[in-house]
Amino acid sequence: MKLDKYAVGQRYAKALLSLAEQEQQFESIHEEIQALETIFNGNPKLGAVLTDTTLSGLKRRELLKKLVGEFSTLMQHFLSLVFDYQRMAEMPYIIAAYEDLYDHKMGIAHAKVTSAVALDDEQITKISQSFAKREGLNRVLVESVIDPDIIGGIVLESNHKVIDGSIKHGLEQIKALLLK
Template structure:
């Protein structure tokens, strides 16, 4: 996505963030996570929303039916506004930007932890305590993804930072060092 479209999506997210306020922040974030998930998983919705022969009202109804009726007015109206202005392609990016704003206001960061097996709750808590301080956050929301290619250890992605403590990562670093000393 181009930088200009990201800026536009962030403006919509900021406006929605101001409208929902701190008291409804959790609900709006959960709703936008649902919207984002539906939009990313169902490519037919994207095709329908971008089809020129489908009316704006039909597009809104399709989105409303897909998302469900339990969505708050501010979130639904923001999605509808994007459709009205022919910016339906920004819905997922706007949701991502909103989630980022919500996390920032709470001192939370989303972290993806890649490991060779599922981590226990205790292991997740220990990783959260260690890495939240490193990135200047109070908490981490950890998503654990299994990656057998790591051989052992973990690789953590927090925003655009990667902490690689995997065996594969260590072997790759050793290989680069050996290549540099031989070349």
């Protein structure tokens, strides 16, 4: 059975996380994953090139050596394994899955806060701390979005949860009650 890219990402990320913990390189591997993410974001076709069998294995291996040269031995071995199994095209999925696992382990969540007007840093910090406390998290990283259509209040989206405290939502609820 052929695995989809998401499943491949999950499997390799779990293995890397487990190995990083075992080797007590949890934080350093996370930093290297972030560096890899920057490389792959800057070169979106890199994974496809490293997996392309029309290129000679020697040329692809030379590219891999250039890619992994600055990384730790653990990360070099991991990338060589991914390369040997011709999974470099799935590297963005592996990186994303690793970031998710890391965030979960560290008690970090990402949230999108939508407001009708721009929020200042103090307001964002209060929202972040309040949501972190409510959800039992260590930290919440907030992305602020402006949408004048919500009229006022905020809408917070995180971890498949939506907390809608917008005036627009309140008006829609009142309208629904009146139409009953």
